[in-house]
Amino acid sequence: MLNIVHEDSELLVVNKPADLVCHPTKGDACSSLIGRLRLHLGPGSHPQLINRLDRETSGLVLAAKSPAAARELRRLWEAGQVEKEYLAIVHGAPSPPEGVIEAPLGRDVRSPVAIKDCVRADGLAARTDYRRLRSFQREGRIFSLLSVRPLTGRKHQLRIHLAHLGHPVVGDKLYGGDETLYLALVERRLTDDQRRQLLLPNQALHAARVRFRWRDRDWDFHAPPEPWFEEFCAPNLRL
Numbered sequence: 370m371l372n373i374v375h376e377d378s379e380l381l382v383v384n385k386p387a388d389l390v391c392h393p394t395k396g397d398a399c400s401s402l403i404g405r406l407r408l409h410l411g412p413g414s415h416p417q418l419i420n421r422l423d424r425e426t427s428g429l430v431l432a433a434k435s436p437a438a439a440r441e442l443r444r445l446w447e448a449g450q451v452e453k454e455y456l457a458i459v460h461g462a463p464s465p466p467e468g469v470i471e472a473p474l475g476r477d478v479r480s481p482v483a484i485k486d487c488v489r490a491d492g493l494a495a496r497t498d499y500r501r502l503r504s505f506q507r508e509g510r511i512f513s514l515l516s517v518r519p520l521t522g523r524k525h526q527l528r529i530h531l532a533h534l535g536h537p538v539v540g541d542k543l544y545g546g547d548e549t550l551y552l553a554l555v556e557r558r559l560t561d562d563q564r565r566q567l568l569l570p571n572q573a574l575h576a577a578r579v580r581f582r583w584r585d586r587d588w589d590f591h592a593p594p595e596p597w598f599e600e601f602c603a604p605n606l607r608l
Contacts, residue, residue, distance in 0.1 A: 370399065371409050374590055379438040380431065381406065381416060382579075384592035387427040387571035391418055406432055419443060420579075423525070425540075428455070428576025429592050442583065446522075451581040455517045455527060456594055458573035458601060459536040462513045466501040470530040474523045482548055486525055488533045496520035497530040505603055512539060514602055527574060539601070540569035573598055 372384040385391070385402055393401040398408055406416040417439040419431040433439035445451050475492030477485040486492075498518040505512055513536065517527050525544070531537055532544040542551040550567065553559040564570070575594040582588070593599070 370405050372592075373409075374429065374592055379434050380442075381410075381434060382429060382431050382590050385422055385427055385430045385576075387425050387595060390424045391421045391430065402430060403432075410434070419446060422576055423572075423574075425542075425571040426574045426576065427571070427595055427598070429579050429590055430576075431579065431590075445581050445583060449522075451579060453519055453576065454578040455519075456575045456577045456598075457515045457517050457527065457531060458539045458569075458598065459513050459515055459531055460510075460539060461536045462504040462511050463499065463501055463515070463534060463536050467499060469520070470497040470499065470534055471495070472530060472533055474526060474529055480548060482543060482551055484524075485543055485548065486523070486529060488529060493523055494521065495523045495526050495530065497527060499531070499534075503602075507601070512601075528572070539573040540567045541572040541574075542567065545572075569601060570597060573601065 372386070373381070374384055375382040383402070389402055390400070391402045393404055398404040403416065403418060407414055410416060414434070416432040416434060417436070419433055419439065419442045422428060422430060431442065433442055472488040472495060473490060473492035474486050474495045475489045477487035498520055500516045502514045502516055517531070519526050528538055528541055528544045532541070537545045542554050545567070550559070550563055553563060575598060576592070577594065578589070578591050580587070580589045
């Protein structure tokens, strides 16, 4: 039920699968990550998530077991003292192969999707570092595997910035160029043809590494992506 990366008396680190929300939207205890954490820790437990990932983003999520640990770790996140690295599979091959995307983000008032943001001049400052790890072809189309680091913490920042660069995340239903795919998903009417158009069951974005210093110790957590992510890059590729 849980892919545990690390656990001690104060901290629990898990590798969240794609297609799992962090907080519950319905009564089933297994339908959210926090519900699964409570089941794992047992009656009376009150885990607190330190970071969150979108439903379709997989990867490292930290949970504190005590209020004191939660306060300390959240201060680190809010102060920008945590280094986060994601893996992303994108359409095309970014050129130059590495750089920093600087583009302010704010609400997309033209979109029918209430949660959608976009690059806009009056938005909040946002910076993303990217590096192309490799490019590859599938059925005559070019894709790239990127290492991506958010230097600020805006909503949907990585996905918006990569789309703004001209290289959206593979499988992204909201920022991949056709937001009707997202509407079809939430309304439970996504067709088989639309799923084939997306190429992957979920957006190919994975929180692979988290590093920070806490309580006089350097912490460095890693987590591999799910098989469907690895298999899309190349047969037998281990990341």
